[in-house]
Structures are given as structure tokens and as C-alpha cells.
Amino acid sequence: MMRDEKGMMTPELRAEIDAILTASGNDGSKLVGILLDIQDIIPMHYIPEEVAYYLAEKLNVKVSNVYDVISFYASLYDRPRGQYPIQMCESIVCGVNDNGFVFATLQEMLGIGLNEATADGKYYLECVPCFGACDVAPAVRVNGKVYGHLNSREKIEAMLAELV
Amino acid sequence: MTKTVTFMTRNFNKYDVMSIDEYIAIGGFTALKRAITMDGEDIAREIAACQVKGRGGAAYDMGKKWSQARSEKNPEKVIVCNADEGEPCTFKDRTLIQNDPFNLLEGMIIAGYTMKAQNGYIYMREEYSHLRPILLNAIKQANEKGYLGKNILGVEGFDYQIHLYSGAGAYVCGEGTALVESIEGKAGRPRMKPPYIKQCGLYNLPTCVQNVESLSLVAGILNNGDTYKSYGPADCLGTKLVSVAGNVNRPGVYEIPFGMTVREIIYDLAGGVQGDRDIRLIQFGGASGKIAPASVLDTPYTYDDLKGAGVGVGSGAILVVDERTSVIDFLTTTQQFFSHESCGQCAPCREGNLHIKLLLQKVKAGTHTASDVKLLKQIAETMMITSLCGLGQAAQSALLAAMKHFPQTFEVK
Amino acid sequence: MAKINIKINNIPLEVEEGMTILQAAKLIQVDIPHLCYHPDQSVRGHCRVCSVEVVGGRKLMPACATKVWEGMEVFTNTKKVYDTQKLLLEMILANHKQECLTCQRNGNCELQNLSKRFNLTSPKLPNVVEKLPVENNATCIVRDLSKCVKCGRCAKACREFQGIEAISYTGRSSHFKVMSAFGENLEKTDCILCGQCTAACPVGALVEKDDTDKVYEALQDPTKHVIVQVAPAVRVALGDAFGMEKASIVTSKMVTALRRLGFDQVFDTNFAADVTIMEEGTELLDRVQNGGTLPMITSCSPGWINFMEKHYPDQLAHLSTTKSPQQIFGALSKTYYPKVSGIDAKDIVTVSIMPCTAKKYEAARPEMGRDGMKDVDIVLTTRELSRMIATAGFDFAELPDDDFDAPMGIGTGAGAIFGATGGVMEAALRTVYEVATGKELVKVEFNDVRGYEGIKESEVDLNGTKVRIAVAHGLKNARVIMDAVRAGKCDYTFIEIMACPGGCIGGGGQPIKTTVDIKKMRMDALYDIDESLPLRKSHENPQVKEVYDNFLGKPCGHLSHDLLHTTYQKVDKKYTF
Structure with missing residues (x-):
């Protein structure tokens, strides 16, 4: 398991997290949404251990509960990913529309395997279940945005070109 | 495309989804205005008269559900709109939120009035995070115009608020008890039943969970119930949104009258199979749905006929897999x-x-x-x-x- | 309760409404198989091994979670039920590290019993267990997640009894695990080492750290003088491990067993408990008279001390500085006892038999010793002692009687009741009353502080001064008290808190299958011991008088302070913000 060094919590990050907590009324019942919002602002799009402990303290919930939530939900991550995590749909609709081409092309173009990041930390490749873009299959999703009809090398290149 | 109908989808592309004024201009909230003149029981009865079944997959009689929710004695109640559309090949709720958010809200407000609830929660899957601004805007504008908040439309004691909650990538949260666990900030693991959430759900309050499509039907039915009833065979009235995808030429969401055959849906609406290939199998209702060979094609799309053919409506998804996939x-x-x-x-x-x-x-x-x-x-x-x-x-x-x-x-x- | 009529396996019976199928089946002598169900915990219905057929249902129903209804017809004996239960068990077994012969729970494992019952001799499924490292570097508790059957009982014990939640559910699907946040080592989490999880675990995923080898080694060493003390709660629980009637009082057989195992002297922690009362009682009166921190709270329970140091570090001044009976005995065993016996302290090995896993941690604390020596060298739980007795091949129930040795072998009734929630309070009141009032206490029983209720309160009249007292057991209850103390919203003078539900009789090191009903029987047994003794007040203990007259001087005197009192320290959390 990826272990964090202490010191992730810079004063800037802490201020941003506090703002998210304030906006949700420091309400522990909003933990899922709070974690998603925090994950968005962390450059490598995950929840560092230190942040989980911080939330437990601020929201007065057990850190074991915070970790349970992080480890349960597939959209929450406890280890660093990348600046642009590319989520490739592995479900059936994209499956019958040759998502294998998307997997192979992206791995080849980026020179990384599944659940790996490029050396500069910019791209990260992962498989996810259906995100409801079946009408534009095969599709990927990057930081909330869907890119569909990726049935040619050109379209995949164009998608990557947008990620800057 | 003439075989589709526009009952639920009547407002699609008719107004700017970020503008409540435009929604009002095309007749928005007239159903709500009618509803507040009615007794809740009568509203439930009108829905029951249209034979509406819940569109989440379980196909529970919606009028009966509303009536039961009304009869719960607790002074505090909750409505949950299940927008955790997680079944693969299902994207009809996405389309409804994307194209007619105010109609969904109107249905939810009428549900709140009918069941005497104080709070409504939209639980939307994280995968649809791009739709959050649309819903947040709709909720904000509805508050500003007095369709949400205290004493809605001047009805003393009709206090109702809608909150938007996000899932985080867990299909199981589409299950009612897991969904309420998630809204409570926990991992979405289903609770043991009983107690049932209709008696003891979110924050232990009586909770009525309805699918996006079910709630999107409400305003239309209160305004034009007879039109709705004019569609479909006598034992399966109305219209249904289906999401067709897989190896078809025109994947998408289509509003059909019940009773259209599966063949018509796949070949006439969705443009047939890619490359005119043979169909290997068709799956109905998402990953948890049953599959059938091409012999199912001439089955009319109704609850009973599909059941008779060994499949079911489920989430409304129709996945076509051609001969290339084993x-x-x-x-x-x-x-x-x-x-x-x-x-x-x-x-x-x-x-x-x-x-x-x-x-x-x-x-x-x-x-x-x-x-x-x-x-x-x-x-x-x-x-x-x-x-x-x-x-x-x-x-x-x-x-x-x-x-x-x-x-x-x-x-x- | 209304009665309703049901049928199980075609046998009609009238049962109380609200009963579960599992409970109702017991009435017709049927034990429906179950794994995640525990009678003292909330029911979650996760293992589904108790699935049975209910007429009219397409699905099977979990017997542990399904309440009976009028006219219900249940079948527990159909082929469908048998096949289903068996397959579920096979699937659970296929994801379990099957090192049964070398497992601490061999012969005492609920999964093992079920696989025997279902005759799982030819498994159809491949073993799919994930190889995970065993966490065995801890002082008290060893975790092996590869043996975990994911029943959740440990997590429920941690949450429902203790309110700690050091371990909880994590992950999902085949990655679903019951563990600490970020897989942290237990001792570094909020865990207070009470061991309730080890008592709740149906298998060997959570067990006490076994220290019996250290004891065997000491016993074999001719240069060592090995002495043992036994805590009050052990003598009413040890018999359970040998199939004796629950909560039998086995004090004298236990002494014989220890002597035959080779211990040079067999002493009684009850003696040290009496010393504890002398110190703690004096400390209380001193705090009351001289404006010390009140309420004063007992400090006998090491899980409770861990809890305070980790969770209420700002409230440590409330804790009595008096050491626990185990450590008082330990300190005297390396100072007073050498003086009396003429044996060099360096040659003495002090062993404790405790109902508790956290006692191992307490004994290992750096402050608990002197001159490079530990006061208590080795701590065994009741379960470990039962294993040593079994290894020796003793027919425990038939062992002859024997008595503890002098000079630390006499305990009063006050010392005896330390093992039950409320016992320390009652023992202290018996002494404090007489010291404070100068009058004889005729009725020694304080019934208000007895019993299983989570928080008990009372008021005692000490020479015209009303003193408010409280007793709590289980840390969930302790938290209620501590929040009030922290908020300055309580008027108690003296509080007793025990980490484990029921007190030490329900300790995390007690024999497996301890339930609330059994704990209540053990409590009764301790009060029976108390009543049967000629001396029931700590200050009347002749050996206690001797230790003060010949060695310590007076309670809370200079030497006492040195040997019998301690300090507490805040434990920093992993991250501080």
C-alpha cells in the first residue's frame, strides 16, 4: 500500500479543504461529496492518508469510516493517479464496440500500462465500469468529461490533444 | 423516426434548460399548480389510473406506492429521486436530466406535496457530474421563484426543499437502502430488510424512492393523463423511454408507446444492426437483465409480453450484441x-x-x-x-x- | 408478549412474537447453522449460512434476522436448504487460510465446527484466499486477515461495545476486508487493545499473542524462581474452557494446576487488589480533603488507561495514580517478596494470569519496572493458561484442591469482586467508609453499583458528606461519562470504569464463547466468593497489614509512591493538525 509521508497538508491545501468543508456545513453526512470535491482539487486526484485523518478530525467521524468510504467507492482513490486520469469504459456496450482498440492505442501512445502514470505524472490509465455514454461507445472519461466515438487513432489523438 | 412519441420528451429542445422562465413560458409548473388544488389521494389515483409502474427496474405500481407513502404517519418524510442510473447500457435518466430538468423537479415537488414530505434528495451518480450545474441551477431558480422553500405557491405549510447528492462510483447504490446509506455519508452497503425504507429509510424517516423517469412522468400525467392513456395496449398503457445501444446503427434514447415490437425498436428506431449482421443476443434491462436470442424480436415491448418471452423491462435498456461477440x-x-x-x-x-x-x-x-x-x-x-x-x-x-x-x-x- | 403459532419442519409450536426463526428453532432442539450471528450483537445477516425455507417465499430467509409471523411455516431440513447452506460454507471455506492444525483456534473454531457438521470432505471449489501478511509484531493481538471470514463480529464488538471503531468494513467485492484505516498496525490506530475483537472472532483471524513459550522456558530454567499471580476474574471463567458448568468457581483446582505446571509459588492478585484499595482509597480521601482533581477515576483496567491516553489525553489528571493490581503485585514481587524470601529479584520471573489482552501491554510499559527489570515479566490470558493445562494433560475438573501461598496469597472479598463491574467501587467504599467515618460498616454490600447496567450511579453518606459516585463498563458508556467530565457537567466524586463489558469477567482474554448471560453468571460467582470469605474489607487483610507494617510504611507513603503509583502520558495521534 502506498504510504504517505507527513506534510501533504500544505497551508494552501488546508485552506482549500476548509473552504469545501465550510460550504458543506461541516456536515459529516456529506462525506461522499466532500471527498469527491477534495479529490478534484488535489493535483494527482486522490485522497492522501493525511487528508483522511484531517477530515475525520474536522467532521468528528472515525478515520476508519473515512477510509471505508474511500475504499468502498470506485470514484475515490487512496493512491496518486495522474493529472489526467483517463477512465476507459470496460463494460459491455463499449466492449462490443471494440474498446480493446482504445485500450491498446492509449497504452501504446502513452507508453504506460493499466493503472500506471506517465513519468511526468500527466496521464494515468484506468478501466472503469459503464458511465452511461453507451450512445457514443467506445468512450473514455477524463476529469468528468466524456470523449466518445473513439474508433480511430485520429480521434484518440484529438482527445489527448485536448488534455492540456 | 416517426414511430417514436413525445410525451415525456415533449419539452426536449423546446427551452433553455438553464432558464426557469422559458420552462414556465412553455407551460411549466401548470401541473404543480393543479396539484395543489387537489387532495393528495386524488393525485395518487390519477397516476394509478394511468397504470404507471416505477421505472427503476422493479416496476412497482406507482400510484399504490404514493398512496402507501401518504399513509405513513410520521410527520417528517423524505422523497428520494434515484438518479444513480448504473445499469450498463442505460442512459435514459441522463437524457431526461440533460433535456428537461425542470420537469423532473416539478414531478418531485408534486411528489413532496402528495406525500407531505419536507425534503427531496436527488442522488445522482458521479459519472453524471457534468449534469450537476444543470440541476443545481434548476433548484436555485425554483427556490427564487417560490416553487421550493416555505409555503410553496402560497400553500400554508407546504414547505419543501430539494437537495442534490452525488454518488461516487458504486452501482449497488441504486439499491434503495444502499442509496440512503450513501446519502448519510457512509459506504453504500445495503441494509437488511425489514425495516423497509418506506417506513424507515433516510435518517430513519419514511422514504419514498422514485426513479428519474417515474418522476418525469408526473407533470405530464396530471396535465394530459388522457393522452398518456391513449398510448399502448389496454393492459399496458402509456409510453416508455428505452436506451438502445450495442451493435446498432443509431444508438440512443427513444420514447416508445408500449406495445411496439422489439424488432421495430431495433430496426426502425435504432437503425438496425451494424453491417446488417445477425444478432447473437439481446439483453434487456441492463447487466442484471436476462438475455434472449433473436427469436425475441417480434415480442411486443410490454411488461407481460417480455416476461412471457423470458426477459423483462428492467431499466429500459436494450443491448444488441451481434454475431461478432460470442x-x-x-x-x-x-x-x-x-x-x-x-x-x-x-x-x-x-x-x-x-x-x-x-x-x-x-x-x-x-x-x-x-x-x-x-x-x-x-x-x-x-x-x-x-x-x-x-x-x-x-x-x-x-x-x-x-x-x-x-x-x-x-x-x- | 403475544404468542403466535408457527410450524418448523412440520412441528407446530407456539412462540413469542418478535422471536427470530433461529431462536424459535432452538425450542424444537434444532441448531440452525450460523457464522456471523452473535447473541450479544446487532444482527446484520451477512454470512447467509442460516438460510432456511419459508413456505410461500421464492428466496430463502436468513434465520438469524427473520422474525416469525403468525402461521409461518419453516423448513430447516430440506435438500434445498442443506445444499444451499453447504455451498455457502464451502465458498466461505475456500476463501479462508486453512492452516487449521497449526491455528490457535484449532478445535475451538466455529468454521471448523461447521465444516465438520456438513461433512465437507471433498471441496469442489479452488482455494481463493489472498495471501496477506500476518500482523504478529504486536504486544497483545495477532491479526491474520487471510483467515478472516468477513462476518464483521470484530468490527461490531469494537463499535457496539467500545465505540472505538479501530477496525471496520473496508473496500468491496472480493477486496472487502474488515480492517483498520489504510491497513495501519492495530497498536497505532485508535485501538485500546481490549481484545473484545479476539473474543468475538469465530475463527483465528484475531487472536491473543501467545506467550506460553516464554513461560515454558522460564519454568525449565533452574536458575529462575518463577512465581505466578492470578486475577480475580480468571477463577470463575477457566472452568468454561474445560467444559465444566459455566462460571464454576475453580480457584483451588486452578492453584493445583499452576503448581503442577511447575510454578514455584502461586499467589493471588486479589491480595494486590486489596493493596490497590488501600492506596486508591487513601488517594481519594486525600484528593477530597486537599482539593485534588475530582472526580477521581479508577485505573485498574489497562484498556481504559489506553483509551484515556489516546482519546481523552486532556483529562488524565482525573485518573488515580495508583497502579493496577497486576502492577502492584509486580512491583511487590520484585521488591517486597525478595526481602521476605531472600531470593534475588534478578532471579525472579513474575507471571500473571489475566482475563485481559491489554494487560500484556500494561506489563510491557517502560515505566512498569526498575533497575532494568520488568515488574511483571510475562502475562498470559485465561485462554493461554487453559492451553497450558490442556497441553499438560491434566483432567482439570478432577484436580484436587490447593491453596495460594504466603505472603501474597490472601485476598478479601473486596479483592475478589474487582473482577465485576462495580466491584472496585464497592471494595473501595467498604474501606473508605470505615477510614472516613471511623465507624464499622455493618452492611458491606452496595447493591446500587452491582449488576450489568451500562452506567450506574449512587450516593454514599460519609459522615454527613454526600458523595456521588458512578460506575461504567464498556468504553461506549465510558465516553458518555468522560464527555460529561470534560464539559464539567458532572458532580461525581469517584468513578469506576472498566474497558470491557461486564468488567474483567468479560475481558478480551477470557474463554471463547463468553456471552452476556455467562458474564452475569460469573458476576454472581464472584459475589458468592465474596460472601463466603471471612474477611470482606481490604484493610482487614492480614497480609496487607504485614506488607505495610514491615515494608511499605503507610498507604500513599514515600515507598508506596515510588512503587505503587504511576503516571500517564498523552499518546499522539498519527497526524496532528
Whole structure:
């Protein structure tokens, strides 16, 4: 398991997290949404251990509960990913529309395997279940945005070109 | 495309979804205004008269559900709009939120009035995060115009607020009790039943969970119930949104009158199969739905007819798989989904999905024995009758149907 | 309760409404198989091994979670039920590290019993267990997640009894695990090492750290003088491990067993408990008279001390500085006892038999010793002692009687009741009353502080001064008290808190299958011991008088302070913000 060094919590990050907590009324019942919002602002799009402990303290919930939530939900991550995590749909609709081409092309173009990041930390490749873009299959999703009809090398290149 | 109808989709592309004024200008909130002049029981009765069944997958009689929710004595109640549309091949709720958010809100407000609830929660899957601004804006504008908040439309004591909550990538949260656990800030593992959420749900309050499509029907039915009833055969009135995808030429969401045949949906609406290939199988209702061979094509799309053909409406998804994909490849991909989505707390679903995945790998490799096939069936059936929630109970629907329709897939070599 | 009529396996019976199928089946002598169910915990219905057929239902119903209804017809004996239960068990077994012969729970494992019952001799499924490292570097508790059957009982014990939640559910699907946040080592989490999880675990995923080898080694060493003390709660629980009637009082057989195992002297922690009362009682009166921190709270329970140091570090001044009986005995065993016996302290090995896993941690604390020596060298739980007795091949129930040795072998009734919640309070009141009032206490029983209720309160009249007292057991209850103390919203003078539900009789090191009903029987047994003794007040203990007259001087005197009192320290959390 990826272990964090202490010191992730810079004063800037802490201020941003506090703002998210304030906006949700420091309400522990909003933990899922709070974690998603925090994950968005962390450059490598995950929840560092230190942040989980911080939330437990601020929201007065057990850190074991915070970790349970992080480890349960597939959209929450406890280890660093990348600046642009590319989520490739592995479900059936994209499956019958040759998502294998998307997997192979992206791995080849980026020179990384599944659940790996490029050396500069910019791209990260992962498989996810259906995100409801079946009408534009095969599709990927990057930081909330869907890119569909990726049935040619050109379209995949164009998608990557947008990620800057 | 003339075979589609526009009842639920009547407002699509008719107004700017970021503008409540435009929604009002095309007749928005007239159903709500009518509703507040009515007794809640009469509203439930009008819905019942239209034979509406819940569109989340369980197909529970909606009028009856509303009536039961009304009869709960607790002074505080909750409405939940289930927008956790997680079944693969299902994207009709996405389309409804994207194209007519105010109609959904209006349905939810009428539900709040009918059931005397104070709070409504929209639980939308994280995968639809791009739709959050649309809904947040709609809620904000509805508040500003007095359609939400205190004493709505001047009705003393009609206080109702709508909140937007996000899922975080968990299919199981589409199950009602898991959904309320998630809204409470916890991991979305289903609760044991009883107690049922209609009596003891979110924050232990009586909770009525309705699908996006169900709520999107409400305003239309209160305004034009007769139009709704003019669609479909006598025993299955109305219209339905279906999401058709897979190996079809025009994948998308279509509003159909009940009773249209599966062939018409696939060939006339969705443009037929890519490259005019033969159909290997069709799956109805998402990953937890059953599959059938092409012989199902002439079945009319109604609850009873589909059931008679061994499949079901489920989430409204219709997945067309052509001859390029083998049955076993289809099954292993579907199994991958459930192996990822089981919440893990109950043994049959957690362990069963694990073993079925391994056994399917053997079938795919052709190294399986007759006893493996027997075991596959036994595990699938055990999951169905012992799992704690609907996920585990339905996870092997496709496999069991495949064993029936495509026995050659499992033949021992 | 209304009665309703049901049928199980075609046998008609009238049962109380609200009963579960599992409970109702017991009435017709049927034990429906179950794994995640525990009678003292909330029911979650996760293992589904108790699935049975209910007429009219397509699905099977979990017997542990399904309440009976009028006219219900249940079948527990059909082929469908049998096949289903068996397959579920096989699946659970296939994801369990099967090192049964070398497992601490061999012969005492619920999964093992079920696989025997279902005759699982030819498994159809491949073993799919994930190889995970065993966490065995801890002082008290060893975790092996590869043996975990994911029943959740440990997590429920941690949450429902203790309110700690050091371990909880994590992940999902085949990655679903019951563990600490980020897989942290237990001792570094909020865990207070009470061991309730080890008592709740049906298998060997959570067990006490076994220290019996250290004891065997010491016993074999001719240069060592090995002495043992036994805590009050052990003598009413040890018999359970040998199939004796629950909560039998086995004090004298236990002494014989220890002597035959080779211990040079067999002493009684009850003696040290009496010393504890002398110190703690004096400390209380001193705090009351001289404006010390009040309320004063007992400090006998090491899980409770861990809890305070980790969770209420700002409230440590409330804790009595008096060491626990185990450590008082330990300190005297390395100072007073050498003086009396003429044996060099360096040659003495002090062993404790405790109902508790946290006692191992307490003994290992750096402050608990002197001159490079530990006061208590080795701590065994009741379970470990029962294993040593079994290894020796003693027919425990038939062992002859024997008595503890002098000079630390006499305990009063006050010392005896330390093992039950409320016992320390009652023992202290018996002494404090007489010291404070100068009058004889005729009725020694304080019934208000007895019993299983989570928080008990009372008021005692000490020479015209009303003193408010409270007793709590289980840390969930302790938290209620501590929040009030922290908020300054309580008027108690003296509080007793025990980490484990029921007190030490329900300790995390007690024999497996301890339930609330059994704990209540053990409590009764301790009060029976108390009543049967000629001396029931700590200050009347002749050996206690001797230790003060010949060695310590007076309670809370200079030497006492040195040997019998301690300090507490805040434990920093992993991250501080």
C-alpha cells in the first residue's frame, strides 16, 4: 500500500479543504461529496492518508469510516493517479464496440500500462465500469468529461490533444 | 423516426434548460399548480389510473406506492429521486436530466406535496457530474421563484426543499437502502430488510424512492393523463423511454408507446444492426437483465409480453450484441462488472461472483468439466435465493438465461 | 408478549412474537447453522449460512434476522436448504487460510465446527484466499486477515461495545476486508487493545499473542524462581474452557494446576487488589480533603488507561495514580517478596494470569519496572493458561484442591469482586467508609453499583458528606461519562470504569464463547466468593497489614509512591493538525 509521508497538508491545501468543508456545513453526512470535491482539487486526484485523518478530525467521524468510504467507492482513490486520469469504459456496450482498440492505442501512445502514470505524472490509465455514454461507445472519461466515438487513432489523438 | 412519441420528451429542445422562465413560458409548473388544488389521494389515483409502474427496474405500481407513502404517519418524510442510473447500457435518466430538468423537479415537488414530505434528495451518480450545474441551477431558480422553500405557491405549510447528492462510483447504490446509506455519508452497503425504507429509510424517516423517469412522468400525467392513456395496449398503457445501444446503427434514447415490437425498436428506431449482421443476443434491462436470442424480436415491448418471452423491462435498456461477440465473451464481460460492483458484505454475492468469474474463465478456455457447469448453475442459483440485496439476487440472470438459450456455450469439449 | 403459532419442519409450536426463526428453532432442539450471528450483537445477516425455507417465499430467509409471523411455516431440513447452506460454507471455506492444525483456534473454531457438521470432505471449489501478511509484531493481538471470514463480529464488538471503531468494513467485492484505516498496525490506530475483537472472532483471524513459550522456558530454567499471580476474574471463567458448568468457581483446582505446571509459588492478585484499595482509597480521601482533581477515576483496567491516553489525553489528571493490581503485585514481587524470601529479584520471573489482552501491554510499559527489570515479566490470558493445562494433560475438573501461598496469597472479598463491574467501587467504599467515618460498616454490600447496567450511579453518606459516585463498563458508556467530565457537567466524586463489558469477567482474554448471560453468571460467582470469605474489607487483610507494617510504611507513603503509583502520558495521534 502506498504510504504517505507527513506534510501533504500544505497551508494552501488546508485552506482549500476548509473552504469545501465550510460550504458543506461541516456536515459529516456529506462525506461522499466532500471527498469527491477534495479529490478534484488535489493535483494527482486522490485522497492522501493525511487528508483522511484531517477530515475525520474536522467532521468528528472515525478515520476508519473515512477510509471505508474511500475504499468502498470506485470514484475515490487512496493512491496518486495522474493529472489526467483517463477512465476507459470496460463494460459491455463499449466492449462490443471494440474498446480493446482504445485500450491498446492509449497504452501504446502513452507508453504506460493499466493503472500506471506517465513519468511526468500527466496521464494515468484506468478501466472503469459503464458511465452511461453507451450512445457514443467506445468512450473514455477524463476529469468528468466524456470523449466518445473513439474508433480511430485520429480521434484518440484529438482527445489527448485536448488534455492540456 | 416517426414511430417514436413525445410525451415525456415533449419539452426536449423546446427551452433553455438553464432558464426557469422559458420552462414556465412553455407551460411549466401548470401541473404543480393543479396539484395543489387537489387532495393528495386524488393525485395518487390519477397516476394509478394511468397504470404507471416505477421505472427503476422493479416496476412497482406507482400510484399504490404514493398512496402507501401518504399513509405513513410520521410527520417528517423524505422523497428520494434515484438518479444513480448504473445499469450498463442505460442512459435514459441522463437524457431526461440533460433535456428537461425542470420537469423532473416539478414531478418531485408534486411528489413532496402528495406525500407531505419536507425534503427531496436527488442522488445522482458521479459519472453524471457534468449534469450537476444543470440541476443545481434548476433548484436555485425554483427556490427564487417560490416553487421550493416555505409555503410553496402560497400553500400554508407546504414547505419543501430539494437537495442534490452525488454518488461516487458504486452501482449497488441504486439499491434503495444502499442509496440512503450513501446519502448519510457512509459506504453504500445495503441494509437488511425489514425495516423497509418506506417506513424507515433516510435518517430513519419514511422514504419514498422514485426513479428519474417515474418522476418525469408526473407533470405530464396530471396535465394530459388522457393522452398518456391513449398510448399502448389496454393492459399496458402509456409510453416508455428505452436506451438502445450495442451493435446498432443509431444508438440512443427513444420514447416508445408500449406495445411496439422489439424488432421495430431495433430496426426502425435504432437503425438496425451494424453491417446488417445477425444478432447473437439481446439483453434487456441492463447487466442484471436476462438475455434472449433473436427469436425475441417480434415480442411486443410490454411488461407481460417480455416476461412471457423470458426477459423483462428492467431499466429500459436494450443491448444488441451481434454475431461478432460470442456468448461466453459477453458473459465474462458482464461478470467483470458484477465482480467489481458487489458490495462484498454478504457471502453468496462476494464469494459467488469470485467463483463464477473463475468458472467462466474455464468455460472460455474450454477447460471446463461437466461438474464445473453444474457448479456454475448451483452457485448462480444460490446467489439468487440467498443474497442480501437485489444485486446479488439478479447478478446471474444473464448467465442462467444463457445456460437455457445457449447450451452449446457450456458443452464440454 | 403475544404468542403466535408457527410450524418448523412440520412441528407446530407456539412462540413469542418478535422471536427470530433461529431462536424459535432452538425450542424444537434444532441448531440452525450460523457464522456471523452473535447473541450479544446487532444482527446484520451477512454470512447467509442460516438460510432456511419459508413456505410461500421464492428466496430463502436468513434465520438469524427473520422474525416469525403468525402461521409461518419453516423448513430447516430440506435438500434445498442443506445444499444451499453447504455451498455457502464451502465458498466461505475456500476463501479462508486453512492452516487449521497449526491455528490457535484449532478445535475451538466455529468454521471448523461447521465444516465438520456438513461433512465437507471433498471441496469442489479452488482455494481463493489472498495471501496477506500476518500482523504478529504486536504486544497483545495477532491479526491474520487471510483467515478472516468477513462476518464483521470484530468490527461490531469494537463499535457496539467500545465505540472505538479501530477496525471496520473496508473496500468491496472480493477486496472487502474488515480492517483498520489504510491497513495501519492495530497498536497505532485508535485501538485500546481490549481484545473484545479476539473474543468475538469465530475463527483465528484475531487472536491473543501467545506467550506460553516464554513461560515454558522460564519454568525449565533452574536458575529462575518463577512465581505466578492470578486475577480475580480468571477463577470463575477457566472452568468454561474445560467444559465444566459455566462460571464454576475453580480457584483451588486452578492453584493445583499452576503448581503442577511447575510454578514455584502461586499467589493471588486479589491480595494486590486489596493493596490497590488501600492506596486508591487513601488517594481519594486525600484528593477530597486537599482539593485534588475530582472526580477521581479508577485505573485498574489497562484498556481504559489506553483509551484515556489516546482519546481523552486532556483529562488524565482525573485518573488515580495508583497502579493496577497486576502492577502492584509486580512491583511487590520484585521488591517486597525478595526481602521476605531472600531470593534475588534478578532471579525472579513474575507471571500473571489475566482475563485481559491489554494487560500484556500494561506489563510491557517502560515505566512498569526498575533497575532494568520488568515488574511483571510475562502475562498470559485465561485462554493461554487453559492451553497450558490442556497441553499438560491434566483432567482439570478432577484436580484436587490447593491453596495460594504466603505472603501474597490472601485476598478479601473486596479483592475478589474487582473482577465485576462495580466491584472496585464497592471494595473501595467498604474501606473508605470505615477510614472516613471511623465507624464499622455493618452492611458491606452496595447493591446500587452491582449488576450489568451500562452506567450506574449512587450516593454514599460519609459522615454527613454526600458523595456521588458512578460506575461504567464498556468504553461506549465510558465516553458518555468522560464527555460529561470534560464539559464539567458532572458532580461525581469517584468513578469506576472498566474497558470491557461486564468488567474483567468479560475481558478480551477470557474463554471463547463468553456471552452476556455467562458474564452475569460469573458476576454472581464472584459475589458468592465474596460472601463466603471471612474477611470482606481490604484493610482487614492480614497480609496487607504485614506488607505495610514491615515494608511499605503507610498507604500513599514515600515507598508506596515510588512503587505503587504511576503516571500517564498523552499518546499522539498519527497526524496532528
